[in-house]
Amino acid sequence: MSIYLDYAASTPLKKEVLDAMLPYLTDYYGNASSTHSFGRRMNQALEKSRRLISKLIGCNKDEFYFVASGTEANNWALKGIAEKYKEKGNHIIVSAFEHPAVLNTAKHLEENGFDVTYLLPDSQGHITVESVNESLTDQTILVSIMYVNNEVGTIQPLKEIAALLREKEIIFHSDGVQALGYLDFDIKDLGVDLMSFSSHKIYGPTGVGGLYIRKGIKIKSLLDGGAQERQRRAGTSHVAGAVGFSEALKLRVENIQDTSKALKNKRDYLLDGLTKLGCHLNGDLNRHPGNMNIRFDDIPGETLLMNLDLEGIA
Structure with missing residues (x-):
């Protein structure tokens, strides 16, 4: 008998999620950006999924963007903000036990002229508001602290950190991949400016994730190409993945x-x-x-x- 205890890495696909996806993998096809009837049907499914996810996390539908993974979302958040706001400063703060998708992106930014501070957690696995405050400089433009650590599982005080950074007008990103579907939260109440998500941690499909970008936040696009995702994220829309993501989240949030x-x-x-x-x-x-x-x-x-x-x- 096999026992699987690695759900923080990936979860099995729920049958209900697969059932919701199947029509968009078989009977329905076409590019969601096309204006003909095939494309419009795909686009309707994409936007229905966006509205549902946005409602479940507590944001406006125009603040949620589909991406290919939590890794892409983290890369976009850090690189996109760093590039857009570099004239205001070059200092970025991340926790030292972030997912590699954040840590390696931070290292990339260091190699390209940014000054990065890596905050150590305390002995119980928490990043304190005090440690964030002590690390701020007049050059700080971005702080990235994950909501739930993917290894130790500890929950970070996002609301308190967000309140501190809002007062100082510093942008706050959080990797919310491990929190989604397990913690009951409202993204507006948390106060973050950006948050990354992934579908396959909540019994959804791999190959699809999301990034919340608060209205008013400027960000440079990571991918050049077409006008998908309101001209911010190029690439043919993964409609079946979006449908599966929204169905998986709905099932997780229900109870x-x-x-x-x-x-x-x-x-x-x-x-x-x-x-x-x-x-x-x-x-x-x-x-x-x-x-x-x-x-x-x-x-x-x-x-x-x-x-x-x-x-x-x-």
Whole structure:
């Protein structure tokens, strides 16, 4: 028997999501940018998906952009803002334990003349408002702090950081990939200016993600080409992916509090059993309801993962 415990990396595709996508992979076809009836039908599905996702995360439909992945969303957010606002300053702040999609983008920006500060988390896996404030300079144009850490699972104080940065008129981006569908949030209430999302963490398809860009935020396009996504993100629209993304999110949000509570109870039950065997939890329990980052004394992590895999546990 195989046991899959790597849901932070990717989730299986839900049958209901596949069913919603199938017509746009088989019976319906055409380019959503075309003006004929085939294209219009695809465009209607694309825009219906956009409206649904926007409603579920709490933004205007014109503030949500479909992209190919969370990685693309993070790249677009950091590079697009850095390029657009570089005349105001060249300083960017990110947390030191961001996803590689943010860290490697930050390193790219460093190589191209930007000054990047990498904030260390505290001993419990949190980035504090105080540490952000102490790192700000008169050249700071962008701060990027992920909502939920993809490894340790700890939840960061986005509202408090957003309030600080709004007061200082500094743009705030957050990687929300691990939070979407697991934490109950309203993006306007959080106060972020940009937030990245991905479909395949919530039982949706791979190859589609999203970027929220608050109205009024200027950003340079990452891709040159056609006029898709209101002339901000070129490339033929992945309609089936958008449909699957919106259906997956709808299913996750419908009973998010009950679902997250049940997930947390399972996590805590497993943690209790493993603690009795001598494991230790990394970070505190203010974390993603399905995340458990643990260590065993004197056992290297890679060795443990390899042996678990041999036993059928991913």
